[in-house]
Amino acid sequence: MGSLGEGYVHHQGCDHIFFIGFLGAGKSTLARNLGRLFCRGYVDTDRLVERNFGKCVCDIFEQDGEEAFRDAETEVLRSLKGRKSLLVSCGGGIVERPGNAQLMHEMGKVVYLDGDLEDSLKKIRHTEGRPDLGCCMKDTKACYERRRPLYEKTADYTLDIHNKSFQEVADAAVQLLWEKGLL
Known part of the structure; x- marks a missing residue:
């Protein structure tokens, strides 16, 4: 990282921020909103897998199996190596494969949105897509x-x-990421 001037940080190399956590933690909304606020690209690993398959996550699980989904999820992570400064919302199960954690650490920092199961279930509007x-x-x-x-x-x-x-979560995320020099 090098400074471009007061208040601006120029990031070198692959410096993604990965948001992990259980379903309904708000990872996608947080990545999207922070991306807009700080003019950074944002992606959702589940949406990238869906795009690659041409069908929704539930159909992938049902028709191709969880293993095929997890393989595609790992490939999506690998594909992010050539990009810079992304805010990445990760699917809830991305941590199921230890190699995925290693990939994320090679490309940036990982932020866990730590909530409890009851809170997550309250926030999930469409359980049929989960x-x-x-x-x-x-x-x-x-x-x-x-x-x-x-x-x-x-x-x-x-x-x-x-x-x-x-x-409150967004404010805490901004404060943490700013203090760590990641935004």
Whole structure:
């Protein structure tokens, strides 16, 4: 990083910011809004996988299987190596493969949006588009409990989003990323 002048930072190389967390944590909205606010590109790994397959995540899971989706997700991550300064919203299960964490760390910093399962479920408007939710609450809870330590292990920084409005989370994210020289 080098300074271009007061208040501006020029980033060298691959310096993405990856947002991870459970379904409904607000990763996509945060990446999109921060991207607009700070004139940085933003992408959503799930949308990139959908574009590559030409179908939605649920159809990929149903027709091609989770393994095919996870393979495509890893390829999407690899494809980001040639780009600069992206804000990346990652699918909730991206941490399921240890190699994905390594790829993210090679390309930038990882921010975990740490909330609880109940908050996530309240924020999810369309559960039919969420294959990770399973067919019952017991499956969803097991998925959350399996992923939480993976999020913690992968994260460079953690933002507590428990009982916070989106604006409070966005403000905390801006403050953290600005203080760390990432925005």
